[in-house]
Amino acid sequence: MRQFDICRLKTPSDQYILILQHDIVDGLHTRVVAPLSAEPYQQLIARLRIPVEFEGVSYVVQLDRMAAIRTAEIGQVQGNLADFEHAVKNGMDLLLFGV
Amino acid sequence: MNLQAFLVSRAMPAREFSRRIGVSPAAVARYASGKRIPSPDVMQRIIAETEGAVTPNDFYDVPLPPSDTEARTNITVEIDADLLDEAERLGTDLVAVAERALTTAIRDARRTQWREENAGAIKEANEELARNGLWSDGLRLF
Numbered sequence: 001m002r003q004f005d006i007c008r009l010k011t012p013s014d015q016y017i018l019i020l021q022h023d024i025v026d027g028l029h030t031r032v033v034a035p036l037s038a039e040p041y042q043q044l045i046a047r048l049r050i051p052v053e054f055e056g057v058s059y060v061v062q063l064d065r066m067a068a069i070r071t072a073e074i075g076q077v078q079g080n081l082a083d084f085e086h087a088v089k090n091g092m093d094l095l096l097f098g099v
Numbered sequence: 100m101n102l103q104a105f106l107v108s109r110a111m112p113a114r115e116f117s118r119r120i121g122v123s124p125a126a127v128a129r130y131a132s133g134k135r136i137p138s139p140d141v142m143q144r145i146i147a148e149t150e151g152a153v154t155p156n157d158f159y160d161v162p163l164p165p166s167d168t169e170a171r172t173n174i175t176v177e178i179d180a181d182l183l184d185e186a187e188r189l190g191t192d193l194v195a196v197a198e199r200a201l202t203t204a205i206r207d208a209r210r211t212q213w214r215e216e217n218a219g220a221i222k223e224a225n226e227e228l229a230r231n232g233l234w235s236d237g238l239r240l241f
Binding site for chain 1: 206220221224227231239240241
């Protein structure tokens, strides 16, 4: 499990999460993650909610709902969103420092 | 910083530095005292060895024009004469005050604009939260 991997949660197993935490602290038994949502939003909060395609389905990465959870709660790696590094950085910048 | 300041700040003997960049200790002494300017080839090795702390201009000391990112311009404005008198009497830096105030005003305007543009999306996010709850309830460590 590495930064920008998409994983399922163990419970509920249909919940996907994106690992935000850098691998430099992968020794911790916790990960800061953001949820993916398949909710068909009409409008997306600029920069904070990142639309992604994954396994042919449209999801939204909800950076505003990130949290630290136990590594033990995280299931199998399903894919990787490393291409979205810049978008994630941009969103975190907005979340923490505004515009 | 100039080479002399670099050697002092790193407590690096000229002999050691000369070995690293492949010139004689006497040459380093002349570079450090400003008696000689390194050739382009040696200059590159100095830049590399000092990780950019010593630059070519540290040997020439040419005044540089302000870069494009801090381009300056002139404006003409009307201002309360009494305020200006008092500011001048007290030595207030008008330009610095104006730039600080403008920076704050621009930031506030940008934030107001962002809030307005995203108000609908935020309302929708809150409604969805009320319907579906927060994914991390029961999982968070806090």
